[in-house]
Amino acid sequence: MLKLSYPRLKQILMIIILATVEVPSNILSKRLNVSTRTIRSDIKKLNSDISDYKLEIMNCRGKGYYLAIKDNQQLDKLKCDLNRLDKKTNVDNSGSRIKYILNELLTKQKLISIDNILDSLYISINTLNKDIIDIKEIANKYNLRIVHKNNGLSLVGKEENKRYCFINQLENKNYKEYVLGFTTNERRLFNNIDLDTNSKVINAFIDKEMKEIPDYNRKNIVIHVILSLSRIKAGYILKEFNSNLQVSHGFQDKFDKMFDRLELNIGNEIILPEREYVKYHIGLNNPQIVNNSNEPQEELIRKSVLFFLDKIRNNYTFNLLNDDLLIKSLTEHIKAAIKIKSLDSSRKNPLLDVIPSTFPLAYEMTITSIKILECQLKFHFSNDELSFITLHIGASMERKYSNKWKKRNVAIICGSGTATANLLRAKLENRFSNYLNIIRVYSYAEYCSSLYPKEVDFLISTVPILNSKVPVVEVDLSNFANDSKELYGFITSTSNNQQILYSLFKPELVFINSDLQTRQQVLDFLCDKLEEQDVVRSDFRAKMFKREKMYSTAIGGGIAIPHPIKFAAKVSNVAFLQLKRQIVWDDNDNKIQLVFLLAINEKEYPKIQTLFNFLADLQSDTRFYNSISKCSDSNETIKVINSFIQNNIN
Structure with missing residues (x-):
């Protein structure tokens, strides 16, 4: 049986077998994106791996590598084994191997053979041992243990903990793929039940009993029910499950009817702990069904929301207090967050990583004003919840302040x-x-x-x-x-918005091809220039650095938008600097090459939502950096910036 030490060797072997002439090492290095020295090491390793076939890869000086064949039957055997190898699990990195091994541990009732793992993944025992160290760390988080016995591995622990591990570790919840039906991996993981038939029953229940549930939460509910059905079918049954979740009057009967239909589909009884497990996860994804006698009164939440919005108005001059839709949606959202917290759980925001960079102003307004809401309700909001609230604030600002084209x-x-x-x-x-x-x-x-x-x-x-x-x-x-x-x-x-953006940039505050090497140098330099132009007050620099310490102003695309936490500008301007080379901007190792230092006067602050939208759009527009890099002076740079402002507004 053919065993290759790592996946790249299979690529090299395929190239050389299929080639009709010698293959130079530089061609191999380009195709595989490695050095010729690495290719030489790979060939040496590959010859060791195929030695049982009495074949050898030789190097013809000046021409390249070829396969020296003494016995055509051995070549045919190698091709046959290589074809089988190609059909095996394609896992070419540590992360995918760990998911594969975890899946085997979670779904197999017996010990899984180490030899079978090595054969399936065509990896060395040293590589597997390294992966097992990482798997043990993951398992420990769920109070699970990896047991090594008789050249096999098994996962030991409570069934409930195994399910949490299964859900959190095995499926990559890419938002766009996740909500669009079942992925190929999900169909593989749950291949012991009829996914489509059972999901129809679950979705029909959701459609009838739940209103306006987001697609992400809908999919979460479906996955948890499907996981329960799959584990029951495989013989892994929850013997007990305790939660303090109480559902709304009348929901329990409808919930039980859904499970009665699912029992018929899978041909197995769904006992009470299994039903309670699913009901708990439905409640996490749709808190409207949850009864909680300890939750704050709705009027208290509403008043707290008004305090929160008033704080935003004081800090940023944006008046969102008369947006009834915002007040209602925030009140409902916070009620749901408190219900979920009462279940000793939290909810994930699938857009957590992109919200701060996509809505930088709304995110900042949220996190700098949230303390008053937390104090009023005696409730701590997680980063996921802060991002959810940011979306509500951002939507309100779009309605009230960001009409790019007011007819x-x-x-x-x-x-x-x-x-x-x-x-x-x-x-x-x-x-x-x-x-x-x-x-x-x-x-x-x-x-x-x-x-x-x-x-x-x-x-x-x-x-x-x-x-x-x-x-x-x-x-x-x-x-x-x-x-x-x-x-x-x-x-x-x-256009008012366009004229506002044009007026923010002037040649005296635009600098290109800078040799500055640190964030401190960049910010001090730009602050000096703003002070020289009499744009900012004396406290601007201190307020700007205070804001910078709160969280990174890097928004992606090599762009940073530093600005003060409070108003400190006499007039509104943006100082722009392009660096010759990227610099490390923050502890997250964000690399920055374009810096927009925002100095906005208090009276004009409500008008600059368009500016933040413009800057957020630039982070994904590679044409902007390419155009700026061709500029020879500040006047040309201003023309480029203005052209992108016009395109953005239009």
């Missing part, structure tokens, strides 16, 4: 008759429906009689108008294509 009210003045007027209106609505709210079409005579509405932002006219109190954009149907471009240019150039 302009316009009136059309047309002196060419009704048919022409209607055609012009249709063309404008077709092309500019996202930007314009056309009040009505008026004749030139009606305009002169002052019959058109005065509350318009500007006029679109087919005739020259010289005495208007509001801007006028003249269009001609015969030249509509060109005139519509001018109209679009007028709309974008007068």
